Amino acid sequence: MKTIMVASWLAMLMSICLAAKDSCVTCHQGLEGVQSDPVRKFTNDIHHRHGFSCADCHGGDPQRDDADAAMSPARGFRGKIPRTAVPQLCARCHSDASLMHKYNPRQRVDQLAQYLTSNHGKRLTAGDTAVANCVDCHGVHDIRTTKDPLSPVHPLRLPETCARCHSDAARMEKYKLSPTVLADYQTSVHWRALADRGDLSAPSCASCHGNHGAAPPHVGEVAAVCGTCHVMMEDLYRGSPHKPIFDDMGVAGCVACHENHAVMHPTPELLNSESGICANCHDAESAGGKTAAGMAKLIGELSSQIDRSKAILDRARRSGMEVSPALLRQTEAQEQLVKARVAVHAFRVDAVGAPVQEGLAITRETYTAGLSALEELDRRRTGLLFSLVAIGLTILGLWLWIRNFERKKRSLTAPVTSSGSGDPLGG
Amino acid sequence: MEVNARVSAVKQWLDERLGLEPVREFLAHKTVPKHSSTIWYYFGGITLFLFGVQVATGMLLLLYYRPTSTEAYESVQFIVAEVQFGWLIRSVHSWSANLMMLTAFIHMFSVVLLHAYRRPREVTWLSGIALLGLTMAFGFSGYLLPWNTTSFFATRIGTDVAASMPFIGEALARFLRGGDDIGGATLTRFFGFHVAILPGITTVLILVHLALVQRHGISTPPSVERQHYGAAAKVPQLPFIPNFLVRELMAWYGTLGVLGCLAALFPWELGDKADPFAPAPAGIRPEWYFLAPFYTLKLIPSHVWGIEGQVLGLLGFGLLAAWWVTLPFWAAARDGALRVRLVTGAGVALIAYLATFSFLGYTR
Numbered sequence: 001m002k003t004i005m006v007a008s009w010l011a012m013l014m015s016i017c018l019a020a021k022d023s024c025v026t027c028h029q030g031l032e033g034v035q036s037d038p039v040r041k042f043t044n045d046i047h048h049r050h051g052f053s054c055a056d057c058h059g060g061d062p063q064r065d066d067a068d069a070a071m072s073p074a075r076g077f078r079g080k081i082p083r084t085a086v087p088q089l090c091a092r093c094h095s096d097a098s099l100m101h102k103y104n105p106r107q108r109v110d111q112l113a114q115y116l117t118s119n120h121g122k123r124l125t126a127g128d129t130a131v132a133n134c135v136d137c138h139g140v141h142d143i144r145t146t147k148d149p150l151s152p153v154h155p156l157r158l159p160e161t162c163a164r165c166h167s168d169a170a171r172m173e174k175y176k177l178s179p180t181v182l183a184d185y186q187t188s189v190h191w192r193a194l195a196d197r198g199d200l201s202a203p204s205c206a207s208c209h210g211n212h213g214a215a216p217p218h219v220g221e222v223a224a225v226c227g228t229c230h231v232m233m234e235d236l237y238r239g240s241p242h243k244p245i246f247d248d249m250g251v252a253g254c255v256a257c258h259e260n261h262a263v264m265h266p267t268p269e270l271l272n273s274e275s276g277i278c279a280n281c282h283d284a285e286s287a288g289g290k291t292a293a294g295m296a297k298l299i300g301e302l303s304s305q306i307d308r309s310k311a312i313l314d315r316a317r318r319s320g321m322e323v324s325p326a327l328l329r330q331t332e333a334q335e336q337l338v339k340a341r342v343a344v345h346a347f348r349v350d351a352v353g354a355p356v357q358e359g360l361a362i363t364r365e366t367y368t369a370g371l372s373a374l375e376e377l378d379r380r381r382t383g384l385l386f387s388l389v390a391i392g393l394t395i396l397g398l399w400l401w402i403r404n405f406e407r408k409k410r411s412l413t414a415p416v417t418s419s420g421s422g423d424p425l426g427g
Numbered sequence: 428m429e430v431n432a433r434v435s436a437v438k439q440w441l442d443e444r445l446g447l448e449p450v451r452e453f454l455a456h457k458t459v460p461k462h463s464s465t466i467w468y469y470f471g472g473i474t475l476f477l478f479g480v481q482v483a484t485g486m487l488l489l490l491y492y493r494p495t496s497t498e499a500y501e502s503v504q505f506i507v508a509e510v511q512f513g514w515l516i517r518s519v520h521s522w523s524a525n526l527m528m529l530t531a532f533i534h535m536f537s538v539v540l541l542h543a544y545r546r547p548r549e550v551t552w553l554s555g556i557a558l559l560g561l562t563m564a565f566g567f568s569g570y571l572l573p574w575n576t577t578s579f580f581a582t583r584i585g586t587d588v589a590a591s592m593p594f595i596g597e598a599l600a601r602f603l604r605g606g607d608d609i610g611g612a613t614l615t616r617f618f619g620f621h622v623a624i625l626p627g628i629t630t631v632l633i634l635v636h637l638a639l640v641q642r643h644g645i646s647t648p649p650s651v652e653r654q655h656y657g658a659a660a661k662v663p664q665l666p667f668i669p670n671f672l673v674r675e676l677m678a679w680y681g682t683l684g685v686l687g688c689l690a691a692l693f694p695w696e697l698g699d700k701a702d703p704f705a706p707a708p709a710g711i712r713p714e715w716y717f718l719a720p721f722y723t724l725k726l727i728p729s730h731v732w733g734i735e736g737q738v739l740g741l742l743g744f745g746l747l748a749a750w751w752v753t754l755p756f757w758a759a760a761r762d763g764a765l766r767v768r769l770v771t772g773a774g775v776a777l778i779a780y781l782a783t784f785s786f787l788g789y790t791r
Contacts, residue, residue: 320694322508380515384691391684395677402673 022062024054041142083129114213155200184261222252236345271296294349298356305363312370326369333362458664460647467537477527484520494618496611499574500700521695539774543646549755551639568621579701580711591737722788
């Protein structure tokens with residue numbers, strides 16, 4: 001019985017030793033440069049953390065100490081994976097729903113299917129190895145989850161990762177693509193939201209082009225793509241007179257006015273009937289030009305009234321007046337301004353007019369509150385002045401009285417001994 | 428003549444019933460030493476005047492203030508924005524509290540530097556120190572009542588410091604907070620301290636302090652006493668009524684003018700309503716009179732000789748406070764001679780420490 005127990009312990013110990021043995025790591029960590037890089041990097045890799053080894057991708061037998069035996073094709077050794085084979089290699093696991101479920105039940109398993117529909121995937125299938133595959137974006141040997149800030153596909157790093165190829169003018173020339181997309185994007189409101197405010201939900205490359213199925217949206221799809229975030233603008237645009245016209249012209253709706261990568265912060269100037277974007281198609285005197293001017297005037301008016309009201313409330317607040325209810329009300333005028341800007345996408349003056357009128361009514365109220373606060377401040381200062389004069393006169397009266405009293409007392413009790421130098425502070 | 432006769436009749440009527448003659452007699456003969464430092468005698472009276480302002484404005488604020496975490500901020504906002512002269516009452520109350528703290532400190536240090544704590548005024552000194560502590564407690568408890576962000580987090584820091592005291596810290600912090608953290612229970616509790624318990628104790632102590640001042644009279648500094656020692660002319664005296672009293676009234680009026688200017692030109696800010704779930708804003712610090720110990724505790728390393736830094740700091744402050752409170756008892760040598768240089772040096776050093784560390788605590 002004892003012998004069986006010892007034998008089973010020994011067997012268990014041997015199996016643990018064999019399982020832990022990995023001749024790939026043992027040999028490569030002793031090498032130099034690129035030969036040891038994979039081993040060094042792999043310690044940070046998500047696959048390593050989940051117990052995967054070199055052989056799971058590269059094949060071979062890590063239990064063998066002899067390099068030839070370990071890296072024998074007979075034992076499934078594949079060596080460096082050809083670029084065209086990378087997506088299928090990754091998909092062996094990543095398209096296996098039951099396998100992926102063990103590690104992350106919410107992980108999608110359609111990456112390969114999506115990739116094959118992407119421009120990258122189509123070209124790779126056609127034999128163009130210069131296009132991106134899995135490792136170009138996710139890295140190799142040190143693959144991290146997308147939530148890891150060090151991952152090249154973390155939202156904050158994704159634009160630079162895409163730009164590694166898409167800002168390479170020589171490489172992009174072959175595909176007739178602009179190499180300035182990153183520079184353009186970095187001037188946009190989307191980039192500022194992402195980089196300056198750290199808003200990870202702000203759109204970057206994958207938000208509009210897709211990630212694994214990356215492709216430029218077609219002309220007719222652009223509004224839908226922008227509409228994933230800008231829902232109300234898309235709804236209004238679809239019901240506007242511009243939609244059928246842009247469709248007929250083959251122009252992408254949103255891009256026609258806002259650009260694609262260099263999306264700027266929209267200002268009323270955009271609607272200027274002479275220098276704004278509308279002037280590209282509409283004369284100032286045309287119905288379209290007049291609509292643009294009308295909308296610009298309304299928005300500009302509400303915007304300036306909000307600024308005027310804000311300035312007076314800020315002045316009152318800085319002076320120590322309690323104007324927080326008016327400041328709170330002011331935010332409602334700001335909301336109406338946002339609504340008016342959204343309503344521009346209906347391209348009708350009356351649609352913009354409704355929120356503007358509501359906002360103007362609020363700014364009249366808040367401006368009056370600010371004005372009243374400043375008037376109250378003036379009254380307080382006047383009141384203070386009168387009070388100080390009254391206090392000063394009282395002090396003066398007391399001083400004169402005590403001086404007079406002490407003088408009289410001195411004259412009655414000469415020679416001078418104790419009190420009464422006439423100094424009101426008794427010095 | 429007719430008027431004087433009526434006044435005399437009223438006096439006589441009151442004397443018969445209240446026995447005021449000895450009091451009048453006492454006040455008629457009461458004097459105040461007159462010398463180059465007489466001006467410092469006015470600060471005790473100014474502190475008393477500011478306490479009166481606090482009581483009066485506090486009672487007016489009570490008409491509208493609601494001591495619950497859901498209503499406190501809004502009720503102060505209502506007082507400031509809607510109630511007629513509410514802004515003035517609230518601002519005067521806040522500024523007066525700070526001025527009172529300042530004049531109380533000036534009064535204490537003038538007592539030290541003029542050596543007015545000497546025998547037989549030891550108990551007067553002790554009651555004064557207790558009043559200073561009560562004034563600080565007023566400041567600490569009142570600071571939370573508007574329930575704004577600054578007051579909320581400053582109170583959290585204050586009670587955290589109390590919690591780190593050895594042995595009693597946890598229990599004391601729990602007693603102050605009414606729970607594990609600052610909340611509605613803390614506000615109600617602080618309100619109770621601020622408007623009932625502290626005013627009651629303070630009023631009694633002020634009466635004791637004033638009675639002792641009357642009992643022993645106003646102290647003459649040793650240097651002035653030395654100048655007149657053996658001289659034909661004694662230390663000049665200023666009659667309390669009306670000479671000193673009228674000057675004191677002038678000082679009170681001046682203080683009222685300063686209060687009015689501060690309240691009207693720099694109204695006390697209300698800030699934003701406290702949000703217990705929000706992170707503490709950067710640079711949060713307690714009121715200026717707690718800045719010096721606060722900054723000192725910040726400078727102490729986390730551990731010194733194996734003892735937690737904050738605990739060591741609090742022990743140090745405890746010893747310093749004990750040393751300061753017992754000043755009249757170690758100020759005199761065994762032979763009864765006053766250690767003038769030692770006390771003056773200690774007073775100047777403490778002023779220098781408080782001024783420097785308060786400044787550093789405010790600016791860093």
